[in-house]
Amino acid sequence: xxxxxxxxxxxxxxxxxxxxxxxxxxxxxxxxxxxxxxxxxxxxxxxxxxxxxxxxxxxxxxxxxxxxxxxxxxxxxxxxxxxxxxxxxxxxxxxxxxxxxxxxxxxxxxxxxxxxxxxxxxxxxxxxxxxxxxxxxxxxxxxxxxxxxxxxxxxxxxxxxxxxxxxxxxxxxxxxxxxxxxxxxxxxxxxxxxxxxxxxxxxxxxxxxxxxxxxxxxxxxxxxxxxxxxxxxxxxxxxxxxxxxxxxxxxxxxxxxxxxxxxxxxxxxxxxxxxxxxxxxxxxxxxxxxxxxxxxxxxxxxxxxxxxxxxxxxxxxxxxxxxxxxxxxxxxxxxxxxxxxxxxxxxxxxxxxxxxxxxxxxxxxxxxxxxxxxxxxxxxxxxxxxxxxxxxxxxxxxxxxxxxxx
Amino acid sequence: xxxxxxxxxxxxxxxxxxxxxxxxxxxxxxxxxxxxxxxxxxxxxxxxxxxxxxxxxxxxxxxxxxxxxxxxxxxxxxxxxxxxxxxxxxxxxxxxxxxxxxxxxxxxxxxxxxxxxxxxxxxxxxxxxxxxxxxxxxxxxxxxxxxxxxxxxxxxxxxxxxxxxxxxxxxxxxxxxxxxxxxxxxxxxxxxxxxxxxxxxxxxxxxxxxxxxxxxxxxxxxxxxxxxxxxxxxxxxxxxxxxxxxxxxxxxxxxxxxxxxxxxxxxxxxxxxxxxxxxxxxxxxxxxxxxxxxxxxxxxxxxxxxxxxxxxxxxxxxxxxxxxxxxxxxxxxxxxxxxxxxxxxxxxxxxxxxxxxxxxxxxxxxxxxxxxxxxxxxxxxxxxxxxxxxxxxxxxxxxxxxxxxxxxxxxxxxxxxxxxxxxxxxxxxxxx
Numbered sequence: 001x002x003x004x005x006x007x008x009x010x011x012x013x014x015x016x017x018x019x020x021x022x023x024x025x026x027x028x029x030x031x032x033x034x035x036x037x038x039x040x041x042x043x044x045x046x047x048x049x050x051x052x053x054x055x056x057x058x059x060x061x062x063x064x065x066x067x068x069x070x071x072x073x074x075x076x077x078x079x080x081x082x083x084x085x086x087x088x089x090x091x092x093x094x095x096x097x098x099x100x101x102x103x104x105x106x107x108x109x110x111x112x113x114x115x116x117x118x119x120x121x122x123x124x125x126x127x128x129x130x131x132x133x134x135x136x137x138x139x140x141x142x143x144x145x146x147x148x149x150x151x152x153x154x155x156x157x158x159x160x161x162x163x164x165x166x167x168x169x170x171x172x173x174x175x176x177x178x179x180x181x182x183x184x185x186x187x188x189x190x191x192x193x194x195x196x197x198x199x200x201x202x203x204x205x206x207x208x209x210x211x212x213x214x215x216x217x218x219x220x221x222x223x224x225x226x227x228x229x230x231x232x233x234x235x236x237x238x239x240x241x242x243x244x245x246x247x248x249x250x251x252x253x254x255x256x257x258x259x260x261x262x263x264x265x266x267x268x269x270x271x272x273x274x275x276x277x278x279x280x281x282x283x284x285x286x287x288x289x290x291x292x293x294x295x296x297x298x299x300x301x302x303x304x305x306x307x308x309x310x311x312x313x314x315x316x317x318x319x320x321x322x323x324x325x326x327x328x329x330x331x332x333x334x335x336x337x338x339x340x341x342x343x344x345x346x347x348x349x350x351x352x353x354x355x356x357x358x359x360x361x362x363x364x365x366x367x368x369x370x371x372x373x374x375x376x377x378x379x380x381x382x383x384x385x386x387x388x389x390x391x392x393x394x395x396x397x398x399x400x401x402x403x404x405x406x
Numbered sequence: 407x408x409x410x411x412x413x414x415x416x417x418x419x420x421x422x423x424x425x426x427x428x429x430x431x432x433x434x435x436x437x438x439x440x441x442x443x444x445x446x447x448x449x450x451x452x453x454x455x456x457x458x459x460x461x462x463x464x465x466x467x468x469x470x471x472x473x474x475x476x477x478x479x480x481x482x483x484x485x486x487x488x489x490x491x492x493x494x495x496x497x498x499x500x501x502x503x504x505x506x507x508x509x510x511x512x513x514x515x516x517x518x519x520x521x522x523x524x525x526x527x528x529x530x531x532x533x534x535x536x537x538x539x540x541x542x543x544x545x546x547x548x549x550x551x552x553x554x555x556x557x558x559x560x561x562x563x564x565x566x567x568x569x570x571x572x573x574x575x576x577x578x579x580x581x582x583x584x585x586x587x588x589x590x591x592x593x594x595x596x597x598x599x600x601x602x603x604x605x606x607x608x609x610x611x612x613x614x615x616x617x618x619x620x621x622x623x624x625x626x627x628x629x630x631x632x633x634x635x636x637x638x639x640x641x642x643x644x645x646x647x648x649x650x651x652x653x654x655x656x657x658x659x660x661x662x663x664x665x666x667x668x669x670x671x672x673x674x675x676x677x678x679x680x681x682x683x684x685x686x687x688x689x690x691x692x693x694x695x696x697x698x699x700x701x702x703x704x705x706x707x708x709x710x711x712x713x714x715x716x717x718x719x720x721x722x723x724x725x726x727x728x729x730x731x732x733x734x735x736x737x738x739x740x741x742x743x744x745x746x747x748x749x750x751x752x753x754x755x756x757x758x759x760x761x762x763x764x765x766x767x768x769x770x771x772x773x774x775x776x777x778x779x780x781x782x783x784x785x786x787x788x789x790x791x792x793x794x795x796x797x798x799x800x801x802x803x804x805x806x807x808x809x810x811x812x813x814x815x816x817x818x819x820x821x822x823x824x825x826x827x828x829x830x831x832x833x834x835x836x837x838x
Contacts, residue, residue: 387678
């Protein structure tokens with residue numbers, strides 16, 4: 001019977017079943033979607049090729065090896081105008097990562113502080129934080145970047161005022177740091193012979209701190225005794241490295257910035273564009289993080305802290321052992337997406353002249369070489385790979401902190 | 407027996423609470439000075455507020471409104487408030503506020519963008535307020551064409567002919583099923599308007615223009631600017647991205663592998679790159695992808711890329727709404743025997759969209775703020791004008807006043823919208 005049905009079904013296959021039979025319909029739809037995609041793709045590619053041909057342009061990434069002939073004033077690696085466009089792009093991506101990393105750190109500090117302070121019982125503090133959050137969240141970040149750059153240039157002394165005997169401004173920390181409206185100058189560490197040993201000692205003591213922490217935890221679990229881990233860890237952090245520093249005869253020195261001619265020479269310079277961008281991105285993103293933090297803390301039900309108090313935990317421990325772990329589960333995903341937003345917003349560096357990847361590869365290189373297609377593809381690829389790396393990491397993290405329900 | 411009693415027969419009047427427990431003193435004690443760290447923080451905050459306000463308020467109020475140049479401003483401030491006073495030069499706003507709002511739109515035609523904005527509110531009122539009669543929705547459907555016509559002007563036949571295309575598609579969907587079946591009708595409803603727009607509409611428009619040249623004065627895209635441009639880009643980006651976003655979200659949820667892959671790749675690609683790179687694509691690359699010889703104006707190209715950008719984010723918002731629906735809703739729709747599109751249209755989407763409205767609004771706020779990026783590719787939105795105005799000899803060197811004006815306007819818009827979305831969230835919270 002069933003055999004007969006089966007064969008009759010096979011025989012009775014009609015073309016309309018491709019659409020009306022749910023068994024085949026999904027395949028039909030997908031095939032149509034694929035054909036449409038390929039067709040659109042082919043149309044775009046053929047348009048592009050004929051357009052490029054009309055303009056006598058060829059696709060290729062050879063231009064990355066040509067000398068760039070432009071200068072980048074804020075850089076982390078060696079670069080000059082004879083370096084290649086490829087190297088300029090690397091300088092750019094490092095600059096993007098630099099401002100993104102600095103921004104994420106400061107934004108987290110600001111955001112967590114503001115988010116917690118907004119829940120404070122102190123009326124004036126919570127109002128102040130509300131004003132901060134609403135002000136920064138509701139005004140475009142581009143405007144903030146430009147405004148903070150303008151404030152920075154207006155309000156800080158020009159380098160010239162540090163000059164001569166009747167200087168109107170003075171350097172901070174015993175002639176080590178100069179805060180000017182062109183940027184902040186600070187000492188550069190000089191590594192002489194033997195500095196490697198000091199660094200190695202320092203890294204070893206970091207490893208030591210980690211092992212000590214594990215041991216102390218185990219011990220506490222076994223015996224119930226609580227060691228003053230904070231003090232001991234601080235000791236391990238400083239003492240061996242400082243001892244080794246003096247034993248090796250102070251191999252690490254500092255090169256101070258000195259005023260020469262019209263500007264400071266020596267040391268490191270953090271350009272005003274970097275500082276303005278950093279502050280603007282941090283304050284802007286910080287206001288969003290503050291909201292995420294507030295939502296996270298409010299998401300932990302009051303019963304949790306009351307139960308913890310009933311168990312006899314002290315307020316500090318309630319915060320660190322009960323509230324925070326649960327709040328973090330809510331806070332971390334939006335936090336990461338804010339980090340990503342900050343990284344993407346750092347592409348606005350172009351308005352203050354900070355040479356990030358958008359300004360080098362998508363700006364000057366694009367304009368000089370006329371390789372719009374390749375430059376923009378590469379630029380988008382760079383941002384995309386940052387985003388995808390972070391979201392893979394985040395998925396992994398989400399998976400690992402997911403509530404284990406029975 | 408005496409009538410002596412040890413029980414009080416009359417009540418004593420209530421005494422006022424101690425002065426430290428009432429009014430502002432109690433409030434301050436509880437809220438500002440409850441502990442030592444609190445006292446320190448309160449004092450520091452009050453000092454910070456005083457410091458900031460004492461710097462900004464005199465600047466705002468010791469200002470000049472009537473000068474015609476920055477020099478004039480400085481002179482009049484020095485004359486009124488004494489030599490060496492730093493004050494705002496609001497005269498530049500007084501002189502240029504129309505430009506900041508409308509760009510270089512012809513002055514005598516300002517009523518058109520204003521009318522378009524007012525009608526926009528009428529068009530979205532059925533979505534915002536449930537009390538508005540449903541028939542207004544018909545106007546909402548016509549509004550995009552009306553708004554376009556009001557802003558850009560030109561012949562009335564162009565928007566009417568565009569509407570006719572949709573009408574043809576709709577008519578095909580209603581009439582044809584009896585003749586060529588449901589499937590054929592759907593395909594025809596998709597194809598006929600496209601054929602009409604590509605081949606028929608052009609001659610029809612020029613013919614009608616020849617017969618009855620009805621129209622209003624046309625305005626070029628380069629004359630658009632200021633907040634009007636931000637609103638045009640923001641509103642059209644959100645409106646166009648809504649249907650695309652819904653399709654992408656459905657595609658992402660779909661069990662069909664290829665469809666899902668396409669949607670996921672599109673969404674993740676767009677969300678992974680900054681908007682500014684997409685705007686670069688709009689300004690230098692988009693023309694490469696189109697057949698040789700076609701050329702759009704920059705605003706249209708920007709709107710296309712902004713729509714893609716917003717659609718990817720919209721898709722994620724709607725996916726959140728879809729995920730928040732209880733599974734029972736899907737199962738109930740299946741149990742009623744509804745097919746996929748009917749279930750989606752009648753059961754799933756109304757609920758999912760309702761859940762997502764607050765997020766759609768905050769998406770819109772984000773997009774509206776992001777429209778300032780178009781200044782980087784040379785459009786004259788408020789930020790672009792803020793750089794263009796100081797290029798005028800009279801206003802050379804002016805910085806703060808224009809930025810302050812832009813910031814305040816943006817703030818009012820976005821803060822208003824965020825409050826509205828909070829109100830919606832409360833109103834739509836039908837749970838416990």
